Amino acid sequence: MISPECSQSRQGRVLGVVLAVVCYPAGSHLTAAEVEAEVQTGAIVFRVGGAVAGKYVTDKQYAKPFLYPLRAPCGIGVTRGWPVEKGSHLEETTDHVHQKSVWFCHGDVIPEGVELKITTTERGGKGVDFWSEARDPDGTARHGRIVCVRVGSPERLSPEHVRVETINHWLTPDGMKILDEIRVIHCVACERGRLFVFDITLQAKDCPIVFGDTKEGSFGIRVHDALRPSQKGGGTIRTAEGKVISPPARDNLPIWGQPSAWIDYSGKIGDQTVGVAVFDHPSNPPASWHVRAYGLNAANPFGRQRSGFPSQQGKTELIRIPKGGQLKLRYGVYAHDGDALSGQVAQVYERFRKL
Numbered sequence: 001m002i003s004p005e006c007s008q009s010r011q012g013r014v015l016g017v018v019l020a021v022v023c024y025p026a027g028s029h030l031t032a033a034e035v036e037a038e039v040q041t042g043a044i045v046f047r048v049g050g051a052v053a054g055k056y057v058t059d060k061q062y063a064k065p066f067l068y069p070l071r072a073p074c075g076i077g078v079t080r081g082w083p084v085e086k087g088s089h090l091e092e093t094t095d096h097v098h099q100k101s102v103w104f105c106h107g108d109v110i111p112e113g114v115e116l117k118i119t120t121t122e123r124g125g126k127g128v129d130f131w132s133e134a135r136d137p138d139g140t141a142r143h144g145r146i147v148c149v150r151v152g153s154p155e156r157l158s159p160e161h162v163r164v165e166t167i168n169h170w171l172t173p174d175g176m177k178i179l180d181e182i183r184v185i186h187c188v189a190c191e192r193g194r195l196f197v198f199d200i201t202l203q204a205k206d207c208p209i210v211f212g213d214t215k216e217g218s219f220g221i222r223v224h225d226a227l228r229p230s231q232k233g234g235g236t237i238r239t240a241e242g243k244v245i246s247p248p249a250r251d252n253l254p255i256w257g258q259p260s261a262w263i264d265y266s267g268k269i270g271d272q273t274v275g276v277a278v279f280d281h282p283s284n285p286p287a288s289w290h291v292r293a294y295g296l297n298a299a300n301p302f303g304r305q306r307s308g309f310p311s312q313q314g315k316t317e318l319i320r321i322p323k324g325g326q327l328k329l330r331y332g333v334y335a336h337d338g339d340a341l342s343g344q345v346a347q348v349y350e351r352f353r354k355l
Helices: 345-354
Strands: 009-014 017-022 035-040 043-048 051-057 066-070 102-106 109-111 145-151 155-158 161-171 177-189 193-203 209-211 217-222 236-239 262-269 272-280 288-291 296-300 326-337
Touching: 035 161, 035 177, 043 161, 043 177, 051 177, 051 193, 066 193, 066 326, 102 193, 109 177, 193 345, 217 272, 217 326, 262 345, 272 296, 272 345, 326 345
Parallel strands: none
Antiparallel strands: 009 017, 035 043, 043 051, 051 066, 066 102, 102 217, 109 209, 145 161, 155 161, 161 177, 177 193, 193 326, 217 296, 236 262, 262 272, 272 326, 288 296
16 A cells, blocks of 8 residues: 655646646655555545656546546646636637546446436437536536545555556436446556556446447547647647548548547647557457547447447447446556657557556
8 A cells, every 4th residue: 555645735826837846755765667646635646756647536526537637757748628727728728628638438328227307418318428518508417427436545566556446426417326336547657658547347236237329438538739630730640550640630530430459649749749548458348439630539339330430330239237247448548758659659558458
């Protein structure tokens, strides 16, 4: 077990620049690759060599847990700050309020045999929407909530690998639990980046669960605006199969709705080249990628023909968990210095695959 640091972190802002000051106990000497995790109120902070690599937010004010910030080794955040840091980066886009940095959920989760008072607004959907944060004109929430109800003590598996187990409840808009989840977050220090692995166990304790056919899912990230290929001078997308999409690019991307082991966005933020990749583990039901030029990169194992994914044409059988059963998933997000090649994305994926 890793003991929480006895001192506090504090942040200040000077002329729009975020300054992070971290104080450590006297005599503390961390190696560059040593990983620590600290459980705080509403968050788990992961540090590599003393510097914050990521913060997993469990605060119940949000509709679901998410990872923000997510930083490359050079210290640059590779995901969008809005809406977590509203007003902190005035040039940032402000679309898709539900796309908070790094998250996991699905847009149509159907509890079989349960009468729902509020269902998803997704076309043809029958269940609960955990993807968007849609509301009625009167302000009534139409979306479900994923609430973290327990955070375990950090466990050190090696000097460069720490994991923390959390427990989530998936709730309908009116607060009824329909799904239990064990979510274990790993932080692994790599030579050129920081790998976060999400081990997800979905448990149908209360009723059978069906995952509806929608493109709105599931393990997603919203990249930093500078890494979007939608604008000239933006980022470059690369897939595990060697496909490259260079800026400027428009939706729909030719890789949208297709399978891949991983997809990476890389480019310059300021004068530094950095990137961020999402990994789909081979033990998962194969994902089709809900990937957009505006900066969304999401692995979706549940979408079928109605989702519009080209890889799923003619496929209609949905993934179902029987009552008392469970579904295990594993995804990774890798923040790295350099582009996909110099950042060793392919090599780190192999490490992820064997974890």
